[in-house]
């Protein structure tokens with residue numbers, strides 16, 4: 206036997222059995238196996254939303270694309286629920302589009318209400334529990350015209366919208382997300398001008414940031430009041446985008462300090478504010494303020510985590526710019542040049558549990574753009590591995606939603622990035638085809654569900 210193969214054999218045999226067991230973590234019975242989508246990205250013809258309007262401008266979406274019919278989910282929802290059954294998932298994270306429901310101020314489209322209700326009912330009848338997001342990056346255009354998160358009427362309007370969705374569409378749904386990725390939404394809209402309102406002004410970020418926190422608190426209390434009246438269980442949270450922020454030059458104290466600031470402001474300021482009621486933003490030579498919002502403290506019953514990647518932060522005397530965020534040289538990356546860094550999921554979860562102990566966590570998004578489907582299988586395997594490690598370390602994770610069920614409209618990157626477990630053939634009647642990695646995810650979900658059932662003696 207050549208020396209290298211005998212060495213390999215020796216290494217394999219000398220790995221303790223527990224390490225093999227560790228490569229396939231055991232997820233508990235009742236674990237939420239899930240895929241996630243958002244309305245504007247898949248439904249199509251979302252004409253009354255601010256994102257639809259935004260796309261009409263020149264140079265805003267790669268290759269001049271527009272969301273158009275997106276993945277045509279608005280018409281194919283029954284088949285798409287079938288795709289989820291085929292995968293074997295028991296949970297589906299989706300958003301309800303305010304611009305469809307209330308295309309003009311005060312005018313509710315009851316046909317849309319019925320259509321969403323039918324989708325929720327079909328999901329539940331299929332053994333798939335929805336997690337509903339109320340705001341996933343889009344507003345009705347009329348709200349944008351009034352000022353979005355800066356409009357003084359937004360708190361009442363958002364809570365009325367939330368209560369309408371709860372009472373008329375999803376009265377039996379337990380888990381709710383008020384706002385998807387508030388910090389990404391803020392950066393995209395107010396710092397890098399890549400989504401409505403299209404600003405690049407750090408001084409303009411405070412008002413929408415505080416607006417989102419207050420709007421979240423308001424709808425949190427309104428949803429709980431509705432559920433209490435109906436004596437139904439309910440949990441409300443947010444989906445936070447958490448990234449690993451490491452110094453670009455490992456031993457450089459300035460890079461380390463810059464990474465610590467970016468981490469504090471981007472990852473933790475918002476979720477911690479929701480716990481304590483106090484928003485603390487401290488950016489040396491940039492905005493620094495704190496704000497106490499009395500109704501906010503303790504308004505997340507569970508924590509949604511969207512995890513994708515890591516940034517390496519390089520210090521600059523000019524403060525944070527796009528150039529401050531680098532990708533590790535030579536690291537594996539997705540089609541969007543995001544580092545594939547599975548251990549980061551473990552790191553953000555352990556850090557989260559340190560900063561906000563004791564809260565249940567759901568991975569509300571994790572995925573990658575991989576059109577050729579050459580990296581997604583290992584991506585899923587490795588992220589589930591580190592998820593298991595985080596759970597073994599005591600983080601109370603209840604579920605994992607893969608982003609995304611389908612290829613979809615990836616905001617300013619258009620249709621090129623392919624995030625789907627199912628490929629969508631846009632030129633061929635929106636035909637869906639399960640990718641090999643989707644098959645792998647399905648096998649993992651089914652095996653885990655079967656093991657958990659067997660353990661529970663079902």
Ligand code: BGC
Nearest residue numbers: 243385386389446511570615
């Ligand atoms: C967003 C999704 C988006 C995904 C991939 C997340 O930040 O919630 O809407 O498609 O990342 O970019």
